[in-house]
Amino acid sequence: MAIPTSPKERNLNGSAAVAAVVPAAGRGERLGPGAPKALRELGGVPLLVHAVRALTRSRAVGLVVVAAPPGGVAEVAALLDGHGLAGKDVRVVPGGATRQESVRLGLAAIPADVGTVLVHDAARPLVPVEVVDAVVAAVRAGAEAVVPAVPLADTVKRVEPREPGTPEPVLDTPDRAVLRAVQTPQGFRRSALHDVHERALAEESAGGLPPVTDDAGLIERFGGRVVVVPGHEEAFKVTRPLDLVLAEAVLARRRASDGF
Ligand SMILES: Nc1ccn([C@@H]2O[C@H](COP(=O)(O)OP(=O)(O)OP(=O)(O)O)[C@@H](O)[C@H]2O)c(=O)n1
Ligand SMILES: C[C@](O)(CO)[C@H](O)COP(=O)(O)O
Numbered sequence: 001m002a003i004p005t006s007p008k009e010r011n012l013n014g015s016a017a018v019a020a021v022v023p024a025a026g027r028g029e030r031l032g033p034g035a036p037k038a039l040r041e042l043g044g045v046p047l048l049v050h051a052v053r054a055l056t057r058s059r060a061v062g063l064v065v066v067a068a069p070p071g072g073v074a075e076v077a078a079l080l081d082g083h084g085l086a087g088k089d090v091r092v093v094p095g096g097a098t099r100q101e102s103v104r105l106g107l108a109a110i111p112a113d114v115g116t117v118l119v120h121d122a123a124r125p126l127v128p129v130e131v132v133d134a135v136v137a138a139v140r141a142g143a144e145a146v147v148p149a150v151p152l153a154d155t156v157k158r159v160e161p162r163e164p165g166t167p168e169p170v171l172d173t174p175d176r177a178v179l180r181a182v183q184t185p186q187g188f189r190r191s192a193l194h195d196v197h198e199r200a201l202a203e204e205s206a207g208g209l210p211p212v213t214d215d216a217g218l219i220e221r222f223g224g225r226v227v228v229v230p231g232h233e234e235a236f237k238v239t240r241p242l243d244l245v246l247a248e249a250v251l252a253r254r255r256a257s258d259g260f
Pocket of ligand 1: 022023024025026027028029030031037038067095096097098099100102103121122123124237238239
């Protein structure tokens with residue numbers, strides 16, 4: 001799949017019109033023992049490189065800030081340069097102890113005049129560029145926060161959690177028609193995302209709420225509005241070993257159809 005070389009969109013002063021934060025500092029415990037998940041390979045290439053390439057295929061994305069495992073900034077920067085991303089505006093900063101903190105640290109490295117920010121998991125290596133562009137378009141059309149999502153294939157039940165292996169009482173079965181499985185990149189008006197991360201940080205010192213699992217959750221927590229746009233089944237997150245098997249199959253199918 002060729003990466004278009006069209007010029008990136010810039011603001012009047014030449015800065016990136018859209019910037020993306022890629023939280024990549026997780027350990028990947030659910031994937032099993034090994035390197036940090038972002039550095040695990042898919043088709044011989046680290047997941048992080050696939051994820052950054054997926055973002056840079058969008059003409060709109062002019063800057064990518066990667067939140068790397070703490071202590072791994074130089075290694076990640078060298079890795080990205082070694083995979084043909086040296087010419088792109090890709091910066092690397094140390095991530096944090098949670099995904100929320102990693103995003104906040106990545107956001108802090110984005111110039112103040114960038115108006116639209118994406119947040120995309122390094123663990124979602126195969127997101128099609130059409131999803132990236134659709135999220136950007138929805139933010140540009142006025143949405144404060146936008147998440148790509150897909151309908152659920154399984155029924156979902158709310159339970160009373162118990163220790164692993166102990167049967168869990170079912171509380172209810174939400175109507176699947178009103179549920180969506182949320183993906184990334186999530187898109188935001190930069191000011192909105194910055195404000196909610198700062199508010200969450202301020203509340204943390206006062207024993208605030210637990211970290212959110214997605215950035216749109218912070219917008220909701222502080223009363224903002226989030227809208228869903230269609231995601232894509234290939235934008236799944238590599239979390240467990242079977243996900244890597246699926247990702248290899250998807251990548252092989254793409255390479256076969258693209259002739260390389
Ligand atoms: N402290 C953290 C934790 C997670 N992430 C990133 O957030 C994304 C989604 O998180 P997840 O899939 O949970 O990754 P891990 O935390 O690495 O996985 P696990 O929970 O299995 O350890 C990943 O790209 C991960 O690198 C991060 O930047 N900083
Ligand atoms: C942000 C996310 O990918 C949306 O589904 C998801 O919440 C990340 O969860 P994780 O446990 O940090 O992987």
